[in-house]
Amino acid sequence: xxxxxxxxxxxxxxxxxxxxxxxxxxxxxxxxxxxxxxxxxxxxxxxxxxxxxxxxxxxxxxxxxxxxxxxxxxxxxxxxxxxxxxxxxxxxxxxxxxxxxxxxxxxxxxxxxxxxxxxxxxxxxxxxxxxxxxxxxxxxxxxxxxxxxxxxxxxxxxxxxxxxxxxxxxxxxxxxxxxxxxxxxxxxxxxxxxxxxxxxxxxxxxxxxxxxxxxxxxxxxxxxxxxxxxxxxxx
Amino acid sequence: xxxxxxxxxxxxxxxxxxxxxxxxxxxxxxxxxxxxxxxxxxxxxxxxxxxxxxxxxxxxxxxxxxxxxxxxxxxxxxxxxxxxxxxxxxxxxxxxxxxxxxxxxxxxxxxxxxxxxxxxxxxxxxxxxxxxxxxxxxxxxxxxxxxxxxxxxxxxxxxxxxxxxxxxxxxxxxxxxxxxxxxxxxxxxxxxxxxxxxxxxxxxxxxxxxxxxxxxxxxxxxxxxxxxxxxxxxxxxxxxxxxxxxxxxxxxxxxxxxxxxxxxxxxxxxxxxxxxxxxxxxx
Numbered sequence: 001x002x003x004x005x006x007x008x009x010x011x012x013x014x015x016x017x018x019x020x021x022x023x024x025x026x027x028x029x030x031x032x033x034x035x036x037x038x039x040x041x042x043x044x045x046x047x048x049x050x051x052x053x054x055x056x057x058x059x060x061x062x063x064x065x066x067x068x069x070x071x072x073x074x075x076x077x078x079x080x081x082x083x084x085x086x087x088x089x090x091x092x093x094x095x096x097x098x099x100x101x102x103x104x105x106x107x108x109x110x111x112x113x114x115x116x117x118x119x120x121x122x123x124x125x126x127x128x129x130x131x132x133x134x135x136x137x138x139x140x141x142x143x144x145x146x147x148x149x150x151x152x153x154x155x156x157x158x159x160x161x162x163x164x165x166x167x168x169x170x171x172x173x174x175x176x177x178x179x180x181x182x183x184x185x186x187x188x189x190x191x192x193x194x195x196x197x198x199x200x201x202x203x204x205x206x207x208x209x210x211x212x213x214x215x216x217x218x219x220x221x222x223x224x225x226x227x228x229x230x231x232x233x234x235x
Numbered sequence: 236x237x238x239x240x241x242x243x244x245x246x247x248x249x250x251x252x253x254x255x256x257x258x259x260x261x262x263x264x265x266x267x268x269x270x271x272x273x274x275x276x277x278x279x280x281x282x283x284x285x286x287x288x289x290x291x292x293x294x295x296x297x298x299x300x301x302x303x304x305x306x307x308x309x310x311x312x313x314x315x316x317x318x319x320x321x322x323x324x325x326x327x328x329x330x331x332x333x334x335x336x337x338x339x340x341x342x343x344x345x346x347x348x349x350x351x352x353x354x355x356x357x358x359x360x361x362x363x364x365x366x367x368x369x370x371x372x373x374x375x376x377x378x379x380x381x382x383x384x385x386x387x388x389x390x391x392x393x394x395x396x397x398x399x400x401x402x403x404x405x406x407x408x409x410x411x412x413x414x415x416x417x418x419x420x421x422x423x424x425x426x427x428x429x430x431x432x433x434x435x436x437x438x439x440x441x442x443x444x445x446x447x448x449x450x451x452x453x454x455x456x457x458x459x460x461x462x463x464x465x466x467x468x469x470x471x472x473x474x475x476x477x478x479x480x481x482x483x484x485x486x487x488x489x490x491x492x493x494x495x496x497x498x499x500x501x502x503x504x505x506x507x508x509x510x511x512x513x514x515x516x517x518x
Contacts, residue, residue: 009502039512068511090510129512151505153514177514178505180497229505230510 001193003090004207005101005186008222010148012181016143020140021217022146030137032078033149037133038167040118040125041232042066066232067091068128071110071118075134075168084109100207101222105192130154132174142204144210148185153175187211188218245300252293259286 010018017031044066070088087110093103117124136149152174187210189203210222250278263282266274273279279316309328311317316326332340345480388394508514 007502007506009499013500016366027476039510041512129514131509151509177508178500180499184502184505198431223502223506227506228510229507232511 001105002191003101003103003105004191004204005188007101007187007223008185008218008220010183010185010218012183015148015183018148018185018218020146020184022141025213026139026141026146027075028139030139032076033074033134033138035133035149036073036075036130037039038071038118038130040071041128041130042062042069043126045154045216060072067230068232069125069230071115082184084111085167086110087114087116088211090228090230092121092230096132098226100124101206101225102204103228105190131177132169132171134171141210143189143206144187145190146186147188148183150181150183150209153177180220185218187221189204189216215230242300242303245296245303248301249293249296249304252289252296256286256289256293259289 023029049200067089070090071084071085072088073083075083087106087108089106091104093101118127120127130153133149134152136147139146152171153176154169155173155175187207189201189207191203194200214220256385259282266282267280280509312325315324331337398407398410
């Protein structure tokens with residue numbers, strides 16, 4: 001699947017105001033979200049190649065294609081701790097796109113069997129880090145998913161247990177990664193098939209229109225492409 | 236005659252316009268005199284509008300052919316039956332204005348040099364209506380005149396009540412205001428008298444009417460009303476407001492661990508962390 005996104009930062013003092021603006025624009029109230037993301041590094045290439053970009057480049061791929069993958073779960077839902085994990089793989093964004101970030105991504109909900117790969121000692125993945133995204137809010141506006149959240153880092157101690165199974169870290173122990181308290185804003189559109197140019201055009205047009213609409217209130221921009229680089233360095 | 240086509244056209248056009256003007260004025264006059272009661276002001280307004288337009292057209296024509304028209308001179312041909320229609324002849328040839336028009340011309344020509352188009356065809360002189368009515372005076376006098384009236388309104392408490400008399404009679408609760416929240420109950424907080432925001436604007440210092448001179452314009456009043464409302468009553472409104480929004484409301488809630496004075500982390504750093512898990516350097 002292909003994703004087009006734009007980003008922005010919102011200072012803590014403006015957060016309330018921005019939420020109100022978004023509520024006005026989308027004609028809906030925000031849904032509070034609380035996400036936990038685990039970041040893993042591939043230890044070795046998967047044979048099926050399904051964990052990498054679906055573009056199917058696996059044939060002549062050297063080891064430098066090891067990438068970072070994520071497991072995400074939504075802790076706000078009714079299941080809380082037992083919420084299923086979603087696997088997410090992001091590709092490096094396509095170069096030459098000055099107006100938005102365009103990248104191929106894969107997302108699946110993983111069952112127990114696949115999650116095994118992520119546990120320690122299985123050699124497929126190496127756990128790197130994790131973060132919590134809370135407080136967070138989400139709006140859906142036509143086809144655009146808009147999210148604002150703060151990123152918190154998780155205290156060290158939880159590394160002892162398998163992070164997949166560990167209890168949710170207590171919020172009071174977690175520190176903001178960005179001590180200034182800025183919220184991170186993302187507007188994203190997903191297209192099932194990145195090759196369908198008509199869809200792609202429609203999606204990008206919608207994203208750009210949204211950017212225009214909130215211009216002045218929220219300045220959406222394209223961060224440096226390499227900040228999204230999921231390739232593991234040095235391999 | 237030694238006139239060329241355009242000049243003759245000009246004369247004709249002028250004649251037509253003047254005829255129309257005369258007709259309009261006549262009919263307007265009839266309406267006003269005959270109407271019982273006086274006809275609706277919209278039709279009066281419409282009539283006036285047409286008349287003004289027409290006169291403007293006449294003026295335009297005059298202006299265009301000014302040289303030609305001012306140098307015209309009418310004289311009768313010998314074949315004109317001067318004996319039988321002497322009065323008519325006198326009328327046609329008269330150039331002197333009547334008393335009243337002459338006075339008007341004198342009065343309005345003071346401000347502008349208006350050419351007095353006493354065309355060869357005119358029965359009476361046309362007074363060139365001056366366009367430069369003094370609007371400045373008019374506007375500034377409005378403020379002075381209406382402020383005392385507005386003051387009287389406020390003094391009598393016309394704006395104090397949130398409901399009209401009719402609504403009060405029918406019962407305040409039945410009024411469909413369209414408001415979803417309690418805006419502001421009448422204050423029981425013991426303030427001696429809740430001042431209307433208009434008070435300050437109109438120069439009232441306190442309930443005892445001390446009227447200031449040289450008050451501000453009416454134009455600003457609408458804008459100022461909003462501002463005054465903010466200062467005085469905003470606190471009360473917030474108490475009753477129930478919103479779904481997370482209540483950041485404009486107040487700074489100090490959160491532990493958040494120091495908003497620190498510079499924002501560059502977005503790339505944060506994104507890099509979110510992608511690769513490499514923490515940015517801790518401060």
